[in-house]
Amino acid sequence: GAVVSQHPSWVICKSGTSVKIECRSLDFQATTMFWYRQFPKQSLMLMATSNEGSKATYEQGVEKDKFLINHASLTLSTLTVTSAHPEDSSFYICSAIQADAKNIQYFGAGTRLSVL
């Protein structure tokens, strides 16, 4: 159980375009989802916390207009990288928490974004 699906796994786009990444909890309802960014050989950097039905909470230094997060249902959160630029190229990972799950995060497989 507790499977999180992230799509796409890899995307290449042109500079200036927008890219949407989906994160779905397949077999549980996720009250909270997280979006992380990971640079090569580094740890996860929390970008934002997404709660169903409310606005996402962004970490300091993360541009909310750049990284749009929508948590429309208990099983789906999306991250849209708007007007992507090469410096946005990175590995993006989502995770989801079940209600009453005591911080146990279930992770998606990640999305490799390459902006040309």
Added chain:
Amino acid sequence: AQSVTQPDIHITVSEGASLELRCNYSYGATPYLFWYVQSPGQGLQLLLKYFSGDTLVQGIKGFEAEFKRSQSSFNLRKPSVHWSDAAEYFCAVGATGGFKTIFGAGTRLFVKA
């Protein structure tokens, strides 16, 4: 403030040898503690967790970890490493009463034949 320190950036062990990955945390109370493993280009998989109770916790793939309050440590161990264990390992601390989790910088494990 919460913090997690993994002192070893990378470790190399021989296949069949024992393994210990170090993790120290800083938190005002007893935190929730986790170890995750990440294979290249993949998300993170939970190996084990500590919430309360027995300080020695067993996880998947033969891993275990011991919570030592006096040392603020939560080291990960495995008695006999397999080549498939080569990966990046992250220790993490979660606040009780909240969902935010802080991850350590990670330790990359190399396994030599």
